[in-house]
Amino acid sequence: MDVAALAEGVRRGEILTLGKALSFVEKGGRDAAALLEALEVGEEGPPRIGIAGPPGAGKSTLASGLVRAFRARGERVALLAVDPSSPFSGGALLGDRIRLSGQFEDEGVFIRSVATRGAAGGLSPAVADMAEVCAAAGFDRILIETVGIGQAELEVMRVADLVLLVLQPGAGDGVQAMKAGILEIADLIACNKADLPGIEALESQMREMLDLRAREVGRRPLLLRTTARSAEGIEDLAAAIEARWREIGEEERKRRREERWVFLVRSRVLDLVREALDAEDLQAEPGTVPALRARSFLRSLAARWDGSLESGEGS
């Protein structure tokens, strides 16, 4: 299927074409860029809501609840559920649909499982492109769910306009979150599994840290209590997401979009270099300073790439 036909189908909201278009941009390359160009996705559109948190905190279940809440208001919702690819085989077992799919019987909910495919930071920049395609298909809500709250995942959460952090009691998350710097990027923090012991401790720990931080920067993340499995607090969370997005204001939104743009360019450059490096049969040269070898590699790369990127190589 060619780029123009894909773009047309996506804009008409054809689900079959959308599925194919997502694979198309996920693969990357010049054609993917051409499709994004043809879709003319503007800067506006629905906020990309990123959902991050440690494994087992209940992100999928919470995402499922949010999808239902948005859907109940008649909104069309797209969810990109990201899971890691195996570093050994490159394959992936994507299980988010187990908690998600069967519950949504209509065409107003679109769920796509995405493997990281070895991208640095656990979330391929292709996810940002996939979100663009979903926006072009006319979805009112776009959720991106990913695993982990390490430094890499934080960086990667830049593909989102709004970040929801999900924590659970009893996992020492408060301190972990402080270490990872999640407070700097989270807009909302859901203290999930509120039916478990330790919820008060988690909440007060987080509140304390947010108080400390609020004195430095002013804006503070909203703290909410949820029990995703029984859907408690989900309506409030959906409303809080809404409120937060309004409150952020146009200037901050613009700033985030620009940050994302820069982040995506950086990721693409790093990916291209990494690919070239993977293809290079690098042999040890005892006696050569590694940094000098690195420079000579970059020089050879620049010579080789001169002109060839236009012809469709690389991502």
Add this chain to the structure above:
Amino acid sequence: MKRGRVRVLIAKPGLDGHDRGAKVVASALRDRGMEVIYTGLHQTPEVIVRAAVQEDVDVVGLSLHSGSHMDLFPEVRRLLLEAGMEKVLLIGGGIIPDEDREVLEARGFARIFGPGTPTGEIADFIEKHLGGESKT
């Protein structure tokens, strides 16, 4: 351009609660470098086909031990065609008698794998059919 990865949907239609086989197959395919989406238990044919469309898979694998394969398998096939997924490689597995296997293989299932099939055989079969890469 980079090659796409082979994407496989492993699904359990109907009321059968045994998914050990499905999980073993899913893991084996992942270890062959495929991206495997597992739906979990008790899925209707409609939900399975919707997942196949949204996930843009190259392969749909159905697993069933309850005996209702002659109803559910062809229904998934019919809905896949209706959804425009005629190119998808459709395979099945589970407790399926030989005479049923023959009928299903004559009706659009590329292969029905019986109990005890080495998982490598299933991966080989998929790779042979798709030439090792996603067609999309």
